[in-house]
Amino acid sequence: MTQALTQYEVIYESLRSRRQRPVVPKGLDLVASRAGMLLSHRRNNLASLKAQATRVETHREHARTMSDGALDDALARQREIFMRGRQDRDAVCLALALTREAARRETGEEPYYVQLIGALALYHGRIIEMLTGEGKTLTGSIAAPLIAWQRRHLHVFTVNDYLASRDAVSRAALYKRCMLTVGAITQETDPGERASIYARNVIYGTPKQITADYLRDAIRMGQSHSPWSARQAMLQGAAGGGPLIPGLHAAMVDEADAVLIDEGVVPLIIARSRREDEMAKAYREAADLAGKLDEGPDFSIDHVHRRAELKRRGIDRLRAMFARLLSHGGEPIWRATRRGEELVRQALVARHCYINQHQYQIVEGKVIIVDEYTGRFLPDRSWEHGLHQAVEAKEGLEITADRETLARMSFQRFYRTYPFLCGMTGTAADAVAEMESVYSRPVTVIPTNRPVARAQWPMRAFRTSRDKWAAIVDSIEHVHQQGRPILVGTRSIASSELLSTLLQSRGLNHQVLNANFDKEEADFIARAGQGRSRTNSDHSAAITVATNMAGRGTDIKLDDAGRQAGGLHVLLTEMHSAKRVDRQFIGRSGRQGDPGSAQIFVSVEDDLFTKYMPRLAAVLRNRPGPAEFRNRGLLGTLFRLAQRRAEANDRRNRANVLRQDDWVDKHLPGVG
């Protein structure tokens, strides 16, 4: 049965989703909602999920002995039940047993017992934590048919386009067997085809693609609120065609913590360049002025919140400079002192808080933002309200035209629009509170199939970064000599390059994986698990220096030599601002019972520490003593505290974005 959607239906469903105004509960409501969630999901707690998974197991033999035809019939019957909304717990268990069997026959992989637990939890709308390498994709694909049957359209969010199209193809047979249509939306997908793909049951895609289409729909539909007026607006509009997405029904999010939380607050913006760019000169002049001010007497910089505050003296000096500029044919904007000061403050922030190869990199004369969490380039993003231009002015590049927002939606708000949301990730346990309060989704930690055999080596803390880097190189050399593959995590492109030169000088062969080398990513990852070959002594063990690019979603497979030598050693050269990111990175080793080890190196000169514990950092730095701190326990606690502060700060920012979103939704007419 194909589900042909009339255009009216598409419009209607699209509008229905648009009218959803999820509001985050506050105050007592929040307490009540969390308590309610706790109670309602008590039924589906781990023990109960295990019991259900055991029941699924009881259907296993029966399903195995079915003929292909019988299996199809059984699946069709279950689908019918789900479509009618008549499914009870037994039906869910049976259906899962059938999709599991279908998966075994179509893909050759049979989900383990723990994957059944995960699939059940997903079906119940939970965020599951499954360690890397435990088969999240397979888990998702056996739960997906149940959800898609019941809710008609399921959007499966993947980390990148490659995974989206790969999964859509590799699971196609399974979905076909379950009488579901599947498609993938990627950057390359032709706009003309998109509507037909969105009409399918299971749609794979990246958050960016699907959210952008949803936003474009909003622009296309204008401010209409009834299907008829929307239709009319579209007929009148030049674009033609209806909305692409027939409503938001269900979503399954891979790497849920990254997508829902870290990137959740980044707004997706559809913008067009402003025609006028007479501001270009003003940005340059602001950058000049910012260079003339002195930090301390004239202004202070708040690195945590990335803002600059002008002091009395700075303001007076600026006023004088404005006057001089005006008399020498400067921009008229300097006449308005408040606007002028604002521009200069922005220039100061661009100068002191945004550093090349950390927050951005200059590629072919353009400022390209580097994503803080994934370490990847974000080529088509730009900072808002002139910050981008200020950075360009600082670097002396050509200044691009400021962009004008047409529509904007934070991912956070987008996901909240889904009536059904589930997700999976390797590190959800650290984000329970936010998942519960923002998305009203409880978190379940799924036990591992095999015990983790990774050794966590004690953290090493140093007084200066020079000492730290020296120790890191020593440590790398030491582990390398054992023939073990090493993955070194760095926080910025700049430090990965720095380490690369250090290793070079020691004559250690290594590969560098950062945003500049994303083409070679697959090769590097494939090599990253190699140990020293016994047969060929030229083939030394792999050393991979990587930014966070390698932190998530990469599957580093050990070769036999590597495994025998003791598995992958992960070395973090800095603590990240969120514990989850560290855990993700460390999770590259010791997968599926493989041996492995991990160690973190920190110094009190690290960004994290100087930003969030500035006073203590100064004290520790200036106290005489050995290069390495002896009291690891205390230092570990202090760094963890700094990390907590960073996490709290990020959380606060996210809460603010959320509040603003809600406020705007509540108080302004229209949608979008």
Next chain:
Amino acid sequence: MSERATFSPFWHRVRVMRPRLRPHVQITRQHYRGRRWHVVHDPSSNQYFRLSPVGHEFVGLLDGRRSVEEIWQVGLQRHGDEALTQNEVIQLLSQLYSGNLLSTDATPETEQLLRRGRERAGKKAAQQAIGIMYFRVRLFNPDFILTWLEPIFRPLLGRVGLAMWVVLVAAALASILPHWDRLVSGFDSAIAPTNWGWMLVVFVLLKLWHEIGHGVICKRLGGQVPEFGAMMLVLVPAPYVDASAAWAFASKWQRIAVGAGGMLFELALASVCAFVWLNTPDTGSLLHQLSYNAMLSASVSTVLFNANPLMRFDGYYMLSDLLEVPNLSQRSNQMMKFLLQRHVYRVKSALPPTASLSEAVVLLVYGVLALAYRIFIFFSITLYLVGKLFAIGVILAVWTAAMWFFLPVGQFVHWLATHQSLSEFRARAVLTSLLLIASGLLLVGAVPMPDHRRASGVIESLSRSGVFFHADGFVAEVHRRPGERVQAGDPIVTCVSDRLSAQVRLLRAELEEAQSRERLARTRNVAAGQVAAQYVASLQEQLAYLEERETLLVVRAPQEGVIVGGDLDQMIGRFVRQGEPLCAVVEPRSLRATATLAQQEAWIYGLSPDSYKVELRRASRVADIIPARFERTIEVGDRMLPHPALGYSGGGTLEVEQRDQSGMLAKSPIFKAYFTALPAEEGGDPDVLFTAGGVPAKPGERLYFRFTLPSKPLAAQWLDRLQKLLQGRARI
């Protein structure tokens, strides 16, 4: 962030909108502290918004043709730095939009509209619940009444009327002040339960009249009065009118006039009542009582509520207009929060609600006073209610406590926990607050504080004799004067009685004659002699009687002691009758002070006399402290007061049985504690017991006791008192 950022990330939401101000919206111009403001009034919902000139210009350009972006650009060009920022525009639009003052080109979103309606209704219900003490019911639109009344009052609503009002009130005051005593004594009968019903009736009518005052003046000045209703003001029904149309009046004096209207009318009526009261007989006249009621409630309610700017009644709005500080209460709260943030939490980025120093001072002063008053009134209302109506009182007290105490505290905690301007300083702010609270609690809960209790009592004498005249006569001579010490039998006053002495002389003469006759008769006849002898005997008897009477003209001290009484010299020449009191003789060594304590205050029972100190003051000389020593207590069961002055009916503090004529029978058993003067070895002077300032005490004089108990933390003291209070008031 203290700087106004020009751009907003949400600008795209409003940029292309072409909203139009709804045509029925009225805008008036007002001046506050020399600055121009514009008040936007929506008559259909009776909502008001205040706009700055720049905001007003922006709103003025919302004509449905220009887009928000265009209008914003116009503002930028015209005003430069002063222009609204994008954020401010969004704020402004959202306010207007939420108030339904804007029509947008977008079709209204039904759900959003409905939700707004629901939220408003919910908010209103919540407000009702919070202000159960001020429960409001909307009744009808009083416009037709006011339209009819306004022309009638019109001649009076002007300068002439005001002048007449001043004359009237001044005349009433001038004529009633000489009768202050009567006024005060009338209070007792006014608060007597029999008058409560009348009091209520008068109060409601008076307030009706008061509201007519607001309404008529508002109407006269061109405002609409769309709502009339009743509100429960601390369990007493009071009418109200919605004269908020006055907020849009351009002149502050007009606004003040509307605010004052109610009190002007009320006081005028009270003045008329004053004349009625003066010209009606004192007893048994209902009119007299009613006019007294009107005067009382007009003056009391005016002082306590209407004119009081610390509560949100007429006085508040008048003060707010007079000072030209709109939203006085709300902004003074903001001011206090600002000061807290800036100086206690050290949040540098905190912004004061006003830039003007004088306004800041006004806000601060008002804030502090209002807070203090709020706390005061909360406790007094609660205690009053608990005392009067226990069940309802406790419920209301708990409710008020919740709303007036826990709600603000909760709001404060919420503010502390979530307010954005604190976000970076939250840890410090919370820590500082906790420290402050902890030190406050420590102070209250652990630091011993002096504990004082008070009681009233009376001076009693154990040895006291009244001195009376024993014979009719004129006072001729005073031998001893009050304050002088006398021995038993010492003459105090000598009277003369011409009649008595004439009678004595007559009798003596008659006796002489009779004796002569007897002697004569005896010589003649034995029988006649016997008769005559009998006659003589009877005369002698009569004479003895009269002579004894004569000695009684000298009034003598019946016992040893000090004379207590009025000025005896003034009695010289006065005719006194037998049995008339003259003075008393009191033995000061046997005076004692009796403290009476209601049962629930009987903390003194079981407390060792050494553990507390007592200070005594006499009602006539409260400045002097008299040392005294505890003697013994008499506990429960006894309801007899030592003196009527201690009971309600005698002006005391203890409730007495109303049936009892003497006024000495307490409603519930009392404790009595006796105190005597310090013995000589402890520095006391028995002769001058309870003497203060050289004036000896008189039995029956009222005393004030102040006990200093061992120091205890305040919390323990309060708990103790509350417990006693509940026990007593509620009679659990």
